[in-house]
Amino acid sequence: MSFDAHVCENGHVTYPGHTLCPECGAKQTETLDLSGRTGEVVTWTKSTATPPGVRAPNTIAIVQFDLGGEDLTDDYVRAVGQVTTEAVETGDAVEPVYAEELRDPEAGIKVPESQEWDGYRFESV
Amino acid sequence: MTVAVIGASMTKFGERDAWIRELIAQAGEAALDDAGVEPADVDHLYVSNMASGEFEGQGGIMNALAHDLGLMPAYSERVDQTSSSGGAGIYEAWQSIASGASDMTLLVGGEKMTHRSTAESTDIIASITHPAEYKHGLTLPSFAGMTARHYLERFDAPRDSLAKVAVKNHKNGVDNPHAQFRKEIDEETALESPIVADPLRLYDFCPITDGSSGLVFTTEEKAKEITDDYAVVSGIAGATDTHVVHERDDPTVMGGVVDSSDMAYEMAGIGPDDIDVAELHDMFTILEFLQMEGCGFAEHGEAWKQVEQGRTEKDGELPINTSGGLKSKGHPLGASGVAQGYEIYKQLVGEAGPRQVEADTGLACNVGGFGNCVITTIMEAR
Ligand SMILES: [Zn+2]
Numbered sequence: 242m243s244f245d246a247h248v249c250e251n252g253h254v255t256y257p258g259h260t261l262c263p264e265c266g267a268k269q270t271e272t273l274d275l276s277g278r279t280g281e282v283v284t285w286t287k288s289t290a291t292p293p294g295v296r297a298p299n300t301i302a303i304v305q306f307d308l309g310g311e312d313l314t315d316d317y318v319r320a321v322g323q324v325t326t327e328a329v330e331t332g333d334a335v336e337p338v339y340a341e342e343l344r345d346p347e348a349g350i351k352v353p354e355s356q357e358w359d360g361y362r363f364e365s366v
Numbered sequence: 367m368t369v370a371v372i373g374a375s376m377t378k379f380g381e382r383d384a385w386i387r388e389l390i391a392q393a394g395e396a397a398l399d400d401a402g403v404e405p406a407d408v409d410h411l412y413v414s415n416m417a418s419g420e421f422e423g424q425g426g427i428m429n430a431l432a433h434d435l436g437l438m439p440a441y442s443e444r445v446d447q448t449s450s451s452g453g454a455g456i457y458e459a460w461q462s463i464a465s466g467a468s469d470m471t472l473l474v475g476g477e478k479m480t481h482r483s484t485a486e487s488t489d490i491i492a493s494i495t496h497p498a499e500y501k502h503g504l505t506l507p508s509f510a511g512m513t514a515r516h517y518l519e520r521f522d523a524p525r526d527s528l529a530k531v532a533v534k535n536h537k538n539g540v541d542n543p544h545a546q547f548r549k550e551i552d553e554e555t556a557l558e559s560p561i562v563a564d565p566l567r568l569y570d571f572c573p574i575t576d577g578s579s580g581l582v583f584t585t586e587e588k589a590k591e592i593t594d595d596y597a598v599v600s601g602i603a604g605a606t607d608t609h610v611v612h613e614r615d616d617p618t619v620m621g622g623v624v625d626s627s628d629m630a631y632e633m634a635g636i637g638p639d640d641i642d643v644a645e646l647h648d649m650f651t652i653l654e655f656l657q658m659e660g661c662g663f664a665e666h667g668e669a670w671k672q673v674e675q676g677r678t679e680k681d682g683e684l685p686i687n688t689s690g691g692l693k694s695k696g697h698p699l700g701a702s703g704v705a706q707g708y709e710i711y712k713q714l715v716g717e718a719g720p721r722q723v724e725a726d727t728g729l730a731c732n733v734g735g736f737g738n739c740v741i742t743t744i745m746e747a748r
Contacts, residue, residue: 255610257496257497257610283516283612284513284515284516284617285512285515286508286511286512286515286564286565286566287511287563287564288508288511288564289560290485290488290505290507290562290563291485291488291505292485292486292489292503293486294503295503296503299502299503299508301502301503301508319613321498321499321610322502323502323503331515331516331519343502343503344502344503349493349500350489350490350493351500355497356497356500358501360498
């Protein structure tokens with residue numbers, strides 16, 4: 242599995258992808274794998290009141306990946322996800338780590354088959 | 367056509383034995399009573415509700431209510447816009463009168479939630495998030511935690527300033543007989559309560575609530591025949607922002623608040639300085655800052671200073687959440703936006719009792735999701 246951001250014909254980058262680019266309305270035609278890159282924590286929280294099937298506490302961060310110097314219109318793309326440890330600070334450098342199951346698919350309100358449950362957590366480097 | 371509000375109701379918010387059908391029937395009947403309108407006079411009925419199916423397994427509640435109040439053959443429709451369903455209902459009701467499709471419209475908002483556990487309710491609400499967010503266990507409170515941290519760090523706002531929002535709204539709620547909590551709290555209690563989504567604690571969040579609220583709309587022409595005390599909807603607009611929260615350029619700006627309030631001001635021909643009283647969607651304390659700034663009551667990053675200075679207290683220059691806000695009044699999702707309208711209407715017609723402030727113009731900002739969709743309504747006294 243890759244950690245795909247999506248790129249439109251005009252070089253705007255989003256994570257996750259959309260049918261049409263939210264910035265300009267063009268089709269998203271390419272992907273950009275964020276795994277193997279290092280990002281920076283923009284903000285984070287440690288949630289103690291979690292829904293069924295979610296680990297508690299659940300530390301989550303918004304992470305920004307720098308795209309400067311690449312042949313793209315956007316300078317950065319952000320993603321959100323669980324942090325592997327409870328200790329994290331704003332400004333920390335983190336990298337994506339694959340996890341097969343981020344929460345128990347059977348425990349929540351969504352039909353388990355309606356979406357995928359694996360993805361990338363963030364780990365401090 | 368100018369649209370008038372001629373009656374309003376709000377049932378007791380809190381833990382109620384009544385289920386959704388009974389809750390909305392109570393608010394509907396009470397709103398018609400308050401307006402002095404007969405069921406046969408109602409042309410359109412709107413029911414604001416986010417999730418009666420998910421919470422209770424009850425669908426089609428607009429037809430149930432039309433029959434239970436004897437409104438046939440009135441057109442009926444359920445309005446779901448998540449947490450801003452109530453505001454969206456005001457927008458639908460306004461459109462129905464403004465377009466000439468209806469001469470008399472009843473709007474009822476309601477939600478029954480407390481029979482579910484906190485974890486289940488949180489998950490029902492979190493189901494509105496994008497799969498990329500949901501699978502990580504993100505909840506609306508966790509968005510609030512991340513936004514609050516970013517706001518406090520970036521604008522050097524003291525943590526106490528968030529607690530002051532909770533203290534103020536609890537204080538206001540004491541004078542609201544329909545509020546879920548009618549108890550003052552001190553800053554220490556708020557700051558020492560259990561962590562829910564760090565740096566936010568229990569008292570930064572509104573409770574889970576059952577309740578309902580109603581409003582009656584008609585043309586200004588007809589309103590004059592019925593009553594001397596009415597209000598008009600002088601500005602109303604809705605807007606959306608990104609579904610995926612982290613895709614916003616600035617985590618401390620809710621674009622839907624900025625856009626909907628800009629449009630509402632333009633329609634009313636007034637600005638933020640003309641507002642005398644406001645009901646903001648304080649689902650989380652940090653949202654009161656974001657909406658004060660988005661609605662133009664404060665510069666970006668400076669709302670906390672006004673709260674610290676007491677400007678938003680009931681006896682301040684711009685009272686915010688005289689009703690107690692969602693924080694102490696409670697937040698029955700589909701009812702909340704209608705109840706904001708109830709408070710503004712009662713303030714404008716001078717029927718707010720011990721909560722009464724001096725006000726000719728009021729604003730209500732109703733936020734859905736984490737700023738995903740927003741309705742701003744401006745009412746003026748006549
Ligand atoms: Zn684009």
